[in-house]
Amino acid sequence: MGVVANFIRERIPVSGDQLRELTNEPVPNHLRRWWFCLGGTPAYLFVVQIVTGILLAFYYEPSPKAAYESVHYITDEAAFGWYLRSVHKWGATLMIAAVILHQMRVFFTGAYRKPRELNWMVGMCLLICTLVTGFTGYSLVYEQLSYWGATVGANITDTVPVIGVYLKKLMLGGEVYNERTLPRFFMLHAAVLPVSIVLLLGVHITLLRLQGVTEFQFEDEPEDGPKHFNFFPDHLYSELIIGLVLMILLSVLATVLPSTMGPKADPLTTPEVIKPEWFFYVTFRWLKLFSGTAAVLSMGFIAFTMFVWPFIDGLVRRWWPKSEFSVFAGIFAVIAIVGLTTWEALVKH
Amino acid sequence: MKLTTKKSIIGALGLLFLCSLVLVQWMEVARRSEEAGLKEPHITVPATSVACVNCHAQTTAGIIDHWKGSTHARKGVGCVECHQAQKEDADAFNHYGQLIATVVTPMDCGRCHQKEFKEFTLSHHSKAGNILASLDNFLAETVEGSRVNFNPHSPTPGMTPVVEKVNGMASAFSGCQQCHGSKVALKSSDGGAITLDDLKPGPDGKPTNADAVAKIAKDSNGKPILTANTWPNTGIGRINLDGSRGSCSACHSRHDFSPRRARQPENCGKCHLGPDHPQKEIYEESKHGVAFRDLKDKMNLDAEKWVLGKDYSQAPTCATCHMSGNMRNGGKVTHDPGERISWTNRPPVSVLMDTDKDHKIVNETDPEKRRALIADTWQDKRARMMDGCTTCHTSGYVNNFYRQYDDLVILYNEKFAKPGLSIMKSLRDNGMITKTEFDDKIEWTWFLLWHHEGRRARHGAAMMAPDYTHWHGMFEVAQRFYTEFLPEARELAAHSAKDGKAAQAKAVNDVIDAILARDEHKWFKEGAEGQTEMIRKAMQERYGTGGPVAKSEEKSEAKTEAEPKK
Amino acid sequence: MSEETTAQPESPERRTFLGTATSLLMAGGLAAGYGGFAAVVGRYLYPAKPEKKGWLYAADAASMKAGDSFTYRTPTGATVAIARQGDSGEADDFIALSSTCPHLGCQVHWEGPNNRFFCPCHNGVFDPQGKGTGGPPSEAGQALPRYPLKIENGLLFIEVPLEKLDGGSAANEACGHKHPGAC
Known part of the structure; x- marks a missing residue:
């Protein structure tokens, strides 16, 4: 043992103390409460997505000629292919849900406030990357809804003033959905976006480590008790428990509600009912409420507002230090989002 | 939470995760076995046909x-x-x-x-x-x-090329x-x-x-x-x-040559239907056809060997009885349906299917000579058919069915077909109709009688469709015989007599009179009041006075219709 | 393993024992769960079946006399020499050998009079059962690979690897891009 340890120590000159220093960040006590672990959940699911995504890519062929058949092969012929595909799909759903919940927790606890404004903005970038990954992934199956979803998405981009038309061409690799479109979506989904997410996560966690986790004091905790506990192994165990619960949840969801396949994409027939994935219901409903450019511009404005919210909130608090403005704004936003999503989910058109 | 508790929870959850994977494995096996039956078979283009298929x-x-x-x-x-x-x-x-x-x-x-x-x-x-x-x-x-x-007699506007012939x-x-x-x-x-x-x-x-x-x-x-x-x-x-x-x-429609389709009655129904031999309709009316319609999904129509009693037994189709294998004959399929048919109901008079070595029907009447010529008797054929019948029915039941069928065929033969044939022969022999078919009205009448109605009656009995046996069959045979065929024959004789061919007219009338003097036709000439009275009595005994009452007007109506129409 | 933050008044032995036991339990659970998942992944990545094989019609048995042979092409394009070597009427009369010489991949052919398969490239000779009897294959102890045969209703069937029709193979494209009339 000693020989091996020495061999390694000589070649990787990191001392145990340094390692402990690096990993054993003191974790604030409030993280003993499970809902504060929502930040780790999307990260764990992201790993699941990477693993299952790589596995799916073993059989997936990103060309309009073969895409549908290859997904069909994965779903119906490859051993456990249906399971891995279903886990990937449910993983995406849970990951987006977890990201949104994490963001809501950060928002309502005011954890984005000075000096953490930039990390909020990095988080916003992560949110956008996650949503776009979901959108492109959905398009890869090349079933009817994938195709028409992508077409509609591209045409929404088109309504953006000035740059929209170029964005659309860039997105589709041509004027309309063509045989070079699917490889584009695949590269975005399987390379560009995951790498972006990894890099952004790196920044996100680095900033978190540099600034430390926002600390909260809860009323039921003793004032004089220890304020921190160890990341290793205590918090790691918590994360392991969350990970396993997620794996079990994913397996059960995949078995009970496995991903199926709709009819193959047919560029000549638009399906009667066309809907995006649930996480785009809000946008979809919004676009139906307002027409064309107005809808897109207002969406852009809302996104921008969310982006710079820490500064807006800062300004407001400078003028009215006691105001609960951001909480009310948050409640309003949540009601609006839930309302629009439910509305879209309940109606056919 | 204590660390030990957390660790225990992790251990338990890990095992639970494994359990969920066992569930996944179980699903996988279930899917595989489900797909095994549903999956489309693997198709291969033989190297020789790749170019054909591509194009x-x-x-x-x-x-x-x-x-x-x-x-x-x-x-x-x-x-x-x-x-x-x-x-x-x-x-x-x-x-x-x-x-x-x-x-x-x-x-x-x-x-x-x-x-x-x-x-x-x-x-x-x-x-x-x-x-x-x-x-x-x-x-x-x-x-x-x-x-x-022949030449068209006026143009067909718009038709190209122009109709020349x-x-x-x-x-x-x-x-x-x-x-x-x-x-x-x-x-x-x-x-x-x-x-x-x-x-x-x-x-x-x-x-x-x-x-x-x-x-x-x-x-x-x-x-x-x-x-x-x-x-x-x-x-x-x-x-x-x-x-x-x-x-x-x-039967095996190209280009899938589906055995499934050949096993279904619709396949035979391309030809075996219509007024002259409504086998398809008869089948549909029969218990067999009704059961098939109901139970088609359970008929295992895709089975490789489709043996009655083994692969299915919900109902027989045309193929089941006439061609397919059954449990009792060891699954032997034949592509000669005649191997199992004991009567041919095709000609005016039904003939038993004693066949010679060339599979031709033996028409010899001398018993000794006949026996020598026969290679395959009608009894052999019936026995082959009965292998199928007795897969589901007892032999006593089947024998009685065949008795009913034989009786109907023989009734038709003796009461209408043979007499009709002899009247037609007499008319032709005495020069009242030409040798050319279908140029005399009575030839149409006779054709409808045996070729359409007579066959309907016999086929109906063969395949258990009572309505075809009676209303579409024997009823119409009788109506045609008494109200059209006989009056038309009489009229031809009367015309002949008028034209000075009294001897010929007498010859024809003698044939008809001899037929009508037979027991089974007596009622037509002599009336049947006694019989209707008997029937009425029996009915009243059975049902009371509210029962159907035979009216004597019916008979007088029939007589009026029997008047020559020409 | 430090438990200072959650220290509880328990005897040290019990603590150690409990710690070891739960650690083992945790390690076992993790190994079982994620190990199971890894097994699923391995099964997914391993090809379902090495290749799909099927019995295909090759010839009408009666159309061949002893000594006759012909070249059969499998759907995947491989050539197979099928020869009749007896008159018993059984599948054993026939032999189906890969025509590809195990030496350097040339095509062998059946020489009826000499009762042998012959490879013209380096004078390789194989006996009727495909065993190398002369030339390089004999020296290396090589034989021609055999395909299983069976006779059903007088028809000779051969078991060969199959290829999928709708696999987006070159086959469909050969005609597709041309004018239909040009095919």
């Missing part, structure tokens, strides 16, 4: 798609295996480097399906083309159409021959047609008459031209250029 998937996609669903596709039998031809074949042509022929004949199918080819060739089905010189064909070719093409045989070609089979013909360079009569094919199907072969007209691609009169045609008795008879695709 025809674009040009005639339906054929390829159909073929993909066939057992042939699954077993590596492609296009060339069936369509291949030798250069000596009259209809062979070079198609992108392959020598092929358009029409695939039973001889071609028989290269692999030898037993089926042999049985089918011996069957009555394969000889269906022999009607080309029969009474029915006379109807289509002469009565309905014209044996010579009316195809007098159109009814025969599109009607008779689509069931019975055409005599396949190639265009001749002198404008005529070349059939097997000209080609004189040898036993190997190759033409022996080089002169006829030399005259075959070809299109710009060197392909012999099949005449539109005779192709397309999937008539079961098609007379092919290679001398083989019939068409396997009559």
Whole structure:
């Protein structure tokens, strides 16, 4: 043992103390409460997505000629292919849900406030990357809804003033959905976006480590008790428990509600009912409420507002230090989002 | 939470995760076994047919798609295996480097399906083309159409090319021959047609008459031209250029040759239906047909061997009784339905199916000579049919059924068919009707009596459709006989007498009188008041006075109708 | 393993024992769960079946006399020499050998009079059972690979690897891009 340890120590000159220093960040006590672990959940699911995504890519062929058949092969012929595909799909759903919940927790606890404004903005970038990954992934199956979803998405981009038309061409690799479109979506989904997410996560966690986790004091905790506990192994165990619960949840969801396949994409027939994935219901409903450019511009404005919210909130608090403005704004936003999503989910058109 | 608790929870959750994976594994196995039955079989294009499939998937996609669903596709039998031809074949042509022929004949199918080819060739089905010189064909070719093409009498506006000649045989070609089979013909360079009569094919199907072969007209691609009169045609008795008879695709529709379809009554219903032999409708009315309609989904129609009593027993279809195997005959399938038929109800008078070594019906009446000629008795045939019946019914039940059937056939034969035949013979012998069929009214009457109504009655009894036996059958036979056939015969005799042929008229009337004097016809002349009284009494005993009452007016009505109409 | 933050008043032995036991339990659970998942992944990545095989029609048995042979092409394009070597009417009369010489991949052919398969490239000779009897294959102890055969209703069937029809193979494209009439 000693020989091996020495061999390694000589070649990787990191001392145990340094390692402990690096990993054993003191974790604030409030993280003993499970809902504060929502930040780790999307990260764990992201790993699941990477693993299952790589596995799916073993059989997936990103060309309009073969895409549908290859997904069909994965779903119906490859051993456990249906399971891995279903886990990937449910993983995406849970990951987006977890990201949104994490963001809501950060928002309502005011954890984005000075000096953490930039990390909020990095988080916003992560949110956008996650949503776009979901959108492109959905398009890869090349079933009817994938195709028409992508077409509609591209045409929404088109309504953006000035740059929209170029964005659309860039997105589709041509004027309309063509045989070079699917490889584009695949590269975005399987390379560009995951790498972006990894890099952004790196920044996100680095900033978190540099600034430390926002600390909260809860009323039921003793004032004089220890304020921190160890990341290793205590918090790691918590994360392991969350990970396993997620794996079990994913397996059960995949078995009970496995991903199926709709009819193959047919560029000549638009399906009667066309809907995006649930996480785009809000946008979809919004676009139906307002027409064309107005809808897109207002969406852009809302996104921008969310982006710079820490500064807006800062300004407001400078003028009215006691105001609960951001909480009310948050409640309003949540009601609006839930309302629009439910509305879209309940109606056919 | 304590660390030990957390660790325990992690351990438990890890095991739970494993359990969920066991659930996944169970799902996987369930899916596999479910798919095993549903999955489309693996299709392979044999190397010889890759070029055909590639091209025809674009040009005639339906054929390829159909073929993909066939057992042939699954077993590596492609296009060339069936369509291949030798250069000596009259209809062979070079198609992108392959020598092929358009029409695939039973001889071609028989290269692999030898037993089926042999049985089918011996069957009555394969000889269906022999009607080309029969009474029915006379109807289509002469009565309905014209044996010579004739000039149209006024233009058909808009028709291109302009109708120069009316195809007098159109009814025969599109009607008779689509069931019975055409005599396949190639265009001749002198404008005529070349059939097997000209080609004189040898036993190997190759033409022996080089002169006829030399005259075959070809299109710009060197392909012999099949005449539109005779192709397309999937008539079961098609007379092919290679001398083989019939068409396997009559029942095994190309290009999937589905056994499933051949097992279903609709397949036979292309031809076995209508006023003269409504077998399909009779079947549908029978208990058998009703059960089939209800239980079709459970009939295991895709089974490889479809043995009654083993693979299914919900209901019999046409194929079940007439062709398919059953548990009691060891699953023996035959492609000669005649092997199981004990009566032929085709002619005016039903005949028992004692057949000679050539599968021809023995008409000899002398018992000694008859016995010597018979190779296969009607009892043998019935016993083969009964193997199927007794897979579901007891032999006592089946024997009694056959007794009912035989009784009905014999009743029809003795009461109407034989007398009708003798009256027709007498009319012809005495010069009251010509030798030409269908130029005298009574010939139509007689034809309807036996060819339509008489067959309906007999087929109805054969396949358990009481309404066809009675109302569409015997009732109409009787009505036709008493109210049309006899009065028309009498009228012909009366006309003859008026024309000074008293002796001939008497001869005919004597035949009719002798028939009407028989016990079974007595009521018609002498009345049957006593009988109606008897029936009424019996009815009243059974049902009380509210029961149906036979009215004497009915009989007087019948008598008025019996007056000559001419 | 430090448990200072959650220290509880328990005897040290019990603590150690509990700690070890739960650690083992945790390690076991994790190994079982994620190990199971890894097994699923391995099964997914391993090809379902090495290749799909099927019995395909090859010839009408009666059309061949003893000594006759012909070249059969499998759907995947491989050539197979099928020869009849007896008259018993059984599948054993026939032999189906890969025509590819195990030496350097040339195509062998059947020489009826000499009762042997012959490879013209380096004078390789194989006996009727495909065993190398002369030339390089004999020296290396090589034989021609055999395909299983069976006779059903007088028809000879051969078991060969199959290829999928709709696999987007070159086959469908050969015609598709051309004018249909040009095929």
